[in-house]
Amino acid sequence: MKQSTYPLERELGMRYYASDAEGIGGRLRATPEDFIVGEIPLESKGGTTGPYLICTLKKTNWELQHAVKEIAKRLGISHRRIGWAGTKDRNAITEQWISIYDVTPERVAAVHLKDIVLEPVRNANEALSLGDLLGNRFGIVIRDSEVPDLASRVQAITETVREGVPNYFGLQRFGAIRPVTHAVGEWILRGDYEQAVLTYVGLAFPSESATVRAIRGTFFTTRDPGPALKEFPVQMNYERAMLQHLYNHPGDYPGALHELPPKLLSMFVSAFQSYLFNCALSQRFDDGHQLTGPVPGDHLVFANGRTDTVTSGNAGAAAMHIRRGRCSIALFMPGKEKAGGTATSAPAIDALLAEHAITPEDFGRASHFVDTKFEGAFRPISLKAAIESSIAEKSVHLEFTLPPGHYATTVCREFMKADPVRMI
Template structure:
């Protein structure tokens, strides 16, 4: 497997590609229409439920911002709106949201540019993250390398079918500013000032000059009032924290809790995602396979069943993997005690020790964020049958992924390009 040459991917734990074949280069998202996502919902059938289920189609909208604007138009708290999956901003996305105690007539009066809402049913329950069947993607990569382009596409398509490292993609950590895992690590350590300083004060060169200067000044001075005056008005989350600090100087814990609860929990889980990426790269670095199990590996079956590979069942496990009935998985640490079964568990425990974080940190942060971080299994490989078409220097990819898997992880194997070319 070929190592990534890009420092940003190294920083996020995404250190390897599945093959040594040359990439096609190119650029994703030359326009939002080049990245189309359609959510595949679970069945909805309860005409008397209190939750209105709507199909939300948006273009070039960040989901949290779209939800807040919809809530404002409806005159309700954004906490009454829930969703099953977080979709990309620079894209055309279709997904489902649930709205508590909202009438279809009220939804019909919501008018926002590049957003449409269509009532599709009712439910007794709110949608929850991960509560979807999957996502269908239609993606165009433009300005690809001309040399042997069809052959390179074919080689990548075969690799995608066999299996690629199931990394959490760049957008999991922040697109323009990939800092969510750093903020999450600080929250886990109880360093709330450090978390706010990173979220508000760490600047990146792809931001505007005004934003960079305001962030840098806050990082040096902790002057919330000056930063509030200088930061662009569209930075609503930073401004919410700064408003709290102006009213409550030094209360960095309260400033973090001024964020929407879902966003606050995503910051913590981003650090879990970083641990997963890093451990997966360590497995590859050790020369271990994505699809051939080692003694002590964890298995995750399609129906949710789990198992541990032993010397006795190793050959049977390999057969089950080849038949597509299960995948090798890593346990992402949380508040539950980690029982070590093999080398991958030991790698994850070592990563946590180096970070100075243990299960107690996750127990404490669960109370702070009001979200349980118990830990979970995630497959280490991702495979999908891709329908690929080459037209001049553009490549169109169509494929479907299960919940929680990243289309950019597939595109990354085709492109092998600077990750900023995928945002």
């Protein structure tokens, strides 16, 4: 395995690549057309009658939460009445299903927004929620590769991805421009809502304009929402909503957080869970273990949902099942419920939780604050995909399908092995 040398990746726990092979470099998302995502829906979910209208949403260069708020505004409804099965990238062309409560197809057809196409499909008796999809299809172009042996590198990495790469949560899980999502989640878990707001609104990053950095820095230092509210650009509506609440209700930091859409609020905590998973997976590699080499204590997840624990007596059989694609080693993403058994991930996770002073009880309190269950779950450590690739001069076109919750940028990262800023 090869270690990443990029500070941002290392800070987010993504410290390894699957192989020692050199990457192809290049640039991802030079245009939205270079990153196309199509959702594979659960077409039968919710039946064909009921108060929820299922629609296809095709958008170009829109962040999902902002798109939902604009659609809700045009419909004259709360954005809380709109549900979706999966979040999608901003700098991309994406197509997915959403559910809207108690609207007619005629009202939806009257919604017109630039770079958004919204089309009714059918009614259903329940809303869509995260995970209600079969997977996603990707068509991706990596441009401007300067390596002389491009074809051979693409072939070698394609074989690596087919065998499996670390199933890290990708950079966009934490915020591509400002990777603060997990940090906000950590403060929520600690119950320090003031620091959560200060981190989200006031923590500046070099990728932002000097003006925005200055506004954030002043608010972080003074805690005074008035000047920041006047100076923040109008398009930064989440920051402005929180600041407006603090201006009207000084010191009410929990209330300021609740100005955010509920699903965004819940993503903060789940991003911290993702951070812990990334760190624990890299710790596994630090300890000399592999993606497909089971060791006693490992937790196995089978394709049919069955689970098992590796012992010294069944390690050989477990390795055979993994090679044949019947199961995968999984690490525990902590929540208010503790992992069962003696999974190998437990010591690493326990150490990380102790380092950050987070307990299962903190996840329980966050569940009430955010109104989302954070029960903990096992996640496979290996991502595998059959890649169809083609090369045109210095560009590489990739097509593949991934299950829900897996990141295309994790695949692209293995191909590129480049500075993560070239993947935003």
